[in-house]
Amino acid sequence: MGARNGHQHVVIIGAGPAGLTAAYELMKHDVPTTVIEKDATYVGGLARTVEHKGYRFDIGGHRFFSKNQEVEDLWTEILGPEMLTRDRLSRIYYRGRYFAYPLKAANALLNLGPLETVRCMASYAKARLTPVKDPRSFEDWTRNQFGFRLYNIFFKTYTEKVWGISTKELSADWAAQRIKSLDMWLVLKSALLPRRKPANRGDLVTTLIDSFRYPRLGPGQMWERVAEMRRARGEPVLMGRSVERIKHDHGRVTSVVTKTTSGAVEEHKGSDFVSS
Structure with a gap:
C-alpha cells in the first residue's frame, strides 16, 4: 500500500467477491476504504443472489468449496452458522x-x-x-x-x-x-x-x-453480509456508481470519477486503488 502515515485510504472499484473480500480484509486492519459498485441494487457481482416475488435466484456460483483452508475459514468467519454444509446430488x-x-x-x-x-x-x-x-x-x-x-x-x-x-x-x-x-x-x-x-x-x-457449503440464503448472502458490516461502520458501499474517468498524476492514480444513476458526478480520492 502507498501511504503509511495515517493518511491511507483505499478506493475499491467493484463490490463483487474480489472487491468486498479486499474491503473486508482492510476493514479488519482498520484501513479506511471506499467501495464503488455500478449495480444500483445488488452487491456480489457474478456471485450475487437476486430476489423476485419473494424468491431468491443464484446468478453465478452456487457451490462453495475451496482446496485452500484459509479461504474456507474466511467464509466461516463472515457467515458463521449461516454457512451450511450440504450433500451433493x-x-x-x-x-x-x-x-x-x-x-x-x-x-x-x-x-x-x-x-x-x-x-x-x-x-x-x-x-x-x-x-x-x-x-x-x-x-x-x-x-x-x-x-x-x-x-x-x-x-x-x-x-x-x-x-x-x-x-x-x-x-x-x-x-x-x-x-x-x-x-x-x-x-x-x-x-x-x-x-x-x-x-x-x-x-x-x-x-x-460429494458435499459442498452453501449460504442459507444463497451465495449473495456472503457479500450482502460484508456490505452490512461496512454499513454498520459508517462506510456503506456506494451503489449505482459507474466509473467515468480515472485521474493520474506522474504515473500514479489519484482519484476515480463516477456518475450516479441520477447523473451526479463524484470524485473519490485515495492513496491506493483496487480494480476488481
Missing part, C-alpha cells in the same frame, strides 16, 4: 436414464449396458495410445483424457448446451481449468474403489467432491 441425463455423478460403477454399467461400456473403454485405450498431439480445443483435450466415445456422450453435449458454442471453439487451456485434475483413471478409481479422504486438502479433485 448430481445426475447426468442421457438417453432417458440418470447417471450418478461422480460416477458409480454399478449405476454406469447398468445404464450404459455392457456393450457400450466396452466401447467406451476401447475408445479410452485408443486415446491413450494415439492422443491428439498439441491439443488446442476442448474437444482435443477431453478426447485425450476420456476417449472420443465418453467425450461425445457426456462432455460435448453438456458443454455446448451450457456455453452455447462448439467444443471445437473452446480452448484446451479452458478445458484443463474446468476439468482440472480429472481424467478417466481418476473417474474409474472413484467409481470402483472405496472413497478415502486425502491427507492433504490440496489433493482433493473438485469435480468429484
Whole structure:
C-alpha cells in the first residue's frame, strides 16, 4: 500500500467477491476504504443472489468449496452458522436414464449396458495410445483424457448446451481449468474403489467432491453480509456508481470519477486503488 502515515485510504472499484473480500480484509486492519459498485441494487457481482416475488435466484456460483483452508475459514468467519454444509446430488441425463455423478460403477454399467461400456473403454485405450498431439480445443483435450466415445456422450453435449458454442471453439487451456485434475483413471478409481479422504486438502479433485457449503440464503448472502458490516461502520458501499474517468498524476492514480444513476458526478480520492 502507498501511504503509511495515517493518511491511507483505499478506493475499491467493484463490490463483487474480489472487491468486498479486499474491503473486508482492510476493514479488519482498520484501513479506511471506499467501495464503488455500478449495480444500483445488488452487491456480489457474478456471485450475487437476486430476489423476485419473494424468491431468491443464484446468478453465478452456487457451490462453495475451496482446496485452500484459509479461504474456507474466511467464509466461516463472515457467515458463521449461516454457512451450511450440504450433500451433493448430481445426475447426468442421457438417453432417458440418470447417471450418478461422480460416477458409480454399478449405476454406469447398468445404464450404459455392457456393450457400450466396452466401447467406451476401447475408445479410452485408443486415446491413450494415439492422443491428439498439441491439443488446442476442448474437444482435443477431453478426447485425450476420456476417449472420443465418453467425450461425445457426456462432455460435448453438456458443454455446448451450457456455453452455447462448439467444443471445437473452446480452448484446451479452458478445458484443463474446468476439468482440472480429472481424467478417466481418476473417474474409474472413484467409481470402483472405496472413497478415502486425502491427507492433504490440496489433493482433493473438485469435480468429484460429494458435499459442498452453501449460504442459507444463497451465495449473495456472503457479500450482502460484508456490505452490512461496512454499513454498520459508517462506510456503506456506494451503489449505482459507474466509473467515468480515472485521474493520474506522474504515473500514479489519484482519484476515480463516477456518475450516479441520477447523473451526479463524484470524485473519490485515495492513496491506493483496487480494480476488481
